[in-house]
Amino acid sequence: MTTARTLFEKVWADHVVVDETPDTPAVLYIDLHLIHEVTTPQAFSLLRDKGLPVRRPDLTLATMDHSTPTTPVASLKDLLVVGESAAAQVRQMQQNCMDFGIELHDFDSEHRGIVHVIGPELGATQPGKTIVCGDSHTSTHGAFGALAFGIGTTEVGHVLATQCLLQRKPKTLAVEVSGALGSGVGAKDLILAIIGQIGVDGGTGHVIEYRGRAIEALGMDARMTVCNMSIEAGARAGMIAPDDTTFEYLRGRPRVPQDAAWDRAVARWRALPGDADAEFDRTVSIDAGTLEPMVTFGTNPGMVVGINEPVPDDTGDTSFRKALDYMQLETGKPLTETGVDVVFVGSCTNSRLSDLQQAASVLKGRRVADGVRMLVVPGSQQIKKAAEDIGLDRVFLEAGAEWRESGCSMCLGMNGDTVGRGQLSVSTSNRNFEGRQGIGARTVLASPLTAAASAIHGRIADPRPLLDEG
Amino acid sequence: MQPLTQIRSRTVVLPTRDIDTDQIIPARFLTTTSREGLGAHLFADLRFGSDGEPVAGFPLNSPESEGCEILVAGNNFGCGSSREHAPWALLDHGIRAVISTEIADIFRNNSLKNGLVPVVVRQEIHDRLLASPGAEVLIDVERAMIGLPDGSEVSFPIDGFARYCLVEGIDQLGFLQQQLDEISNYEEQRPWKP
Numbered sequence: 001m002t003t004a005r006t007l008f009e010k011v012w013a014d015h016v017v018v019d020e021t022p023d024t025p026a027v028l029y030i031d032l033h034l035i036h037e038v039t040t041p042q043a044f045s046l047l048r049d050k051g052l053p054v055r056r057p058d059l060t061l062a063t064m065d066h067s068t069p070t071t072p073v074a075s076l077k078d079l080l081v082v083g084e085s086a087a088a089q090v091r092q093m094q095q096n097c098m099d100f101g102i103e104l105h106d107f108d109s110e111h112r113g114i115v116h117v118i119g120p121e122l123g124a125t126q127p128g129k130t131i132v133c134g135d136s137h138t139s140t141h142g143a144f145g146a147l148a149f150g151i152g153t154t155e156v157g158h159v160l161a162t163q164c165l166l167q168r169k170p171k172t173l174a175v176e177v178s179g180a181l182g183s184g185v186g187a188k189d190l191i192l193a194i195i196g197q198i199g200v201d202g203g204t205g206h207v208i209e210y211r212g213r214a215i216e217a218l219g220m221d222a223r224m225t226v227c228n229m230s231i232e233a234g235a236r237a238g239m240i241a242p243d244d245t246t247f248e249y250l251r252g253r254p255r256v257p258q259d260a261a262w263d264r265a266v267a268r269w270r271a272l273p274g275d276a277d278a279e280f281d282r283t284v285s286i287d288a289g290t291l292e293p294m295v296t297f298g299t300n301p302g303m304v305v306g307i308n309e310p311v312p313d314d315t316g317d318t319s320f321r322k323a324l325d326y327m328q329l330e331t332g333k334p335l336t337e338t339g340v341d342v343v344f345v346g347s348c349t350n351s352r353l354s355d356l357q358q359a360a361s362v363l364k365g366r367r368v369a370d371g372v373r374m375l376v377v378p379g380s381q382q383i384k385k386a387a388e389d390i391g392l393d394r395v396f397l398e399a400g401a402e403w404r405e406s407g408c409s410m411c412l413g414m415n416g417d418t419v420g421r422g423q424l425s426v427s428t429s430n431r432n433f434e435g436r437q438g439i440g441a442r443t444v445l446a447s448p449l450t451a452a453a454s455a456i457h458g459r460i461a462d463p464r465p466l467l468d469e470g
Numbered sequence: 471m472q473p474l475t476q477i478r479s480r481t482v483v484l485p486t487r488d489i490d491t492d493q494i495i496p497a498r499f500l501t502t503t504s505r506e507g508l509g510a511h512l513f514a515d516l517r518f519g520s521d522g523e524p525v526a527g528f529p530l531n532s533p534e535s536e537g538c539e540i541l542v543a544g545n546n547f548g549c550g551s552s553r554e555h556a557p558w559a560l561l562d563h564g565i566r567a568v569i570s571t572e573i574a575d576i577f578r579n580n581s582l583k584n585g586l587v588p589v590v591v592r593q594e595i596h597d598r599l600l601a602s603p604g605a606e607v608l609i610d611v612e613r614a615m616i617g618l619p620d621g622s623e624v625s626f627p628i629d630g631f632a633r634y635c636l637v638e639g640i641d642q643l644g645f646l647q648q649q650l651d652e653i654s655n656y657e658e659q660r661p662w663k664p
């Protein structure tokens with residue numbers, strides 16, 4: 001008799017090269033290693049010092065996204081807008097990829113973009129794979145039923161040299177999402193509500209599997225939004241069982257198998273979802289039908305309320321007090337009267353085509369309020385092109401927003417796109433940490449719909465009335 | 471890596487909960503290609519004001535924190551990004567162990583690989599340590615025990631393999647390289663290829 005297994009357990013078991021023992025962790029094989037310029041230079045230096053090659057350059061895929069400008073880069077001079085050291089980092093990445101034979105999506109590649117956006121877009125992200133990257137939002141790729149998680153630079157070196165990692169098997173947490181999301185409420189609102197419920201450390205030591213009707217109803221862009229923020233609940237990874245929605249998304253993409261090999265792959269992928277009687281270490285439940293658009297009021301993603309709900313009462317906790325002081329917000333009041341300085345639509349959480357379409361649906365025929373700066377940064381050059389093909393760039397520009405080249409941009413503010421000290425930013429990114437978007441920047445996380453509505457009103461706003469107006 | 475068996479030091483206390491990696495080292499300092507010198511930017515936006523001057527009252531700026539190798543931090547330390555620059559910055563500043571009630575997974579992993587010891591203690595012990603900054607604490611990595619200021623000892627959880635590597639000063643890459651035959655076998659024998 002075989003024991004029932006979860007999706008995670010199947011993928012894990014399939015990649016164990018050497019079993020874990022009480023004394024030693026498992027040796028886990030990695031099918032796809034994504035790399036970017038910020039967390040790899042020291043790992044390549046280690047390989048050089050030890051005279052080691054990259055074991056599987058063919059399973060390694062590189063892009064540049066974090067410290068790159070979102071204005072066009074035609075020459076080295078354009079790169080210097082972000083500063084000498086960022087430019088040096090980018091040049092180092094080019095050199096490393098050349099020396100070690102790794103495919104790099106450089107500035108001249110039409111597939112360059114945020115690492116977690118291009119993996120799926122190229123079809124490199126596939127169900128049942130193990131995927132790692134020196135980046136915590138690697139959890140995004142779990143939307144395809146892959147086991148995907150972030151690692152540090154030392155581990156990047158381990159994977160480059162051996163294609164393996166030393167890992168202890170994490171625990172499993174099921175998040176059951178029943179009901180259906182209401183109109184104007186999306187995947188971002190759902191994941192913010194989940195983090196609000198379980199807390200920013202609620203998933204520590206666990207791999208989350210999102211299940212239930214509301215999850216099955218989501219498209220791939222939305223599933224990626226959900227899995228992306230698993231790390232904000234402290235989880236190692238987030239996963240969603242692959243289904244026809246997954247396969248339809250992948251069909252025909254550059255890196256997926258074709259013809260008979262495609263059919264074989266799909267047959268294999270269909271066996272991945274967890275067995276009906278598989279058990280999780282923990283289960284939590286949430287009803288999607290009860291949710292409103294969500295906004296954060298504090299300095300971590302778990303400090304979140306419905307857009308019309310008041311900021312909760314002071315818990316007496318000094319960290320809570322400190323967060324509200326930093327945000328210059330008051331308990332007992334909803335955020336909807338709070339003035340907005342900057343609106344950012346972008347990041348690996350919400351920069352895919354459907355996210356941009358949602359923001360554009362609110363902005364079309366309207367203007368960004370005076371005094372508000374709105375920046376729209378597509379997740380990849382492919383998305384930029386697709387958006388321009390259907391005229392979204394015109395909608396944004398005519399509304400008074402800026403339309404940029406792809407990259408991480410204001411999500412972490414290391415490329416010069418920053419929010420000023422004390423300014424309030426409504427952002428579709430994933431972290432409202434102190435200083436994340438710039439020194440002293442105050443970040444409110446929200447969906448693309450809420451971000452666009454807030455840009456129009458110049459204050460934090462519920463997008464639903466605008467959707468009703470059409 | 472140098473073998474690490476014990477750390478005996480006074481503590482510096484940062485009581486805030488959920489201190490994330492962006493606070494430990496802000497992203498604008500990540501454009502470096504080396505791992506040296508990051509201590510100068512440790513907790514940059516908390517330690518220094520907009521004028522670049524040290525913020526009075528921030529624990530790491532006090533003269534008493536000089537030479538402290540153990541950081542006692544509020545609940546859930548190190549959440550957020552995977553940047554290994556966070557433990558690099560702490561180590562470069564001279565911090566060799568962090569004590570909290572919970573330490574985020576990736577940060578803990580990164581720390582262990584660099585000889586920074588993550589120590590998780592239960593709330594009651596944590597409360598006592600938070601309340602007594604500057605107290606002398608002994609972290610015995612070999613025995614996975616921490617010696618408290620009142621002379622009592624409590625154990626702390628640490629993965630056996632990670633502890634072995636710390637105590638012996640073993641580089642985990644070396645261990646992985648010993649498995650290369652197994653890895654080749656796996657690659658050849660797996661039923662499907664990525």
Ligand code: SF4
Pocket residue numbers: 065066114115116135137347348349407408411412429430
């Ligand atoms: S968009 Fe933000 S969260 Fe995503 S990879 Fe870039 S910096 Fe990280």
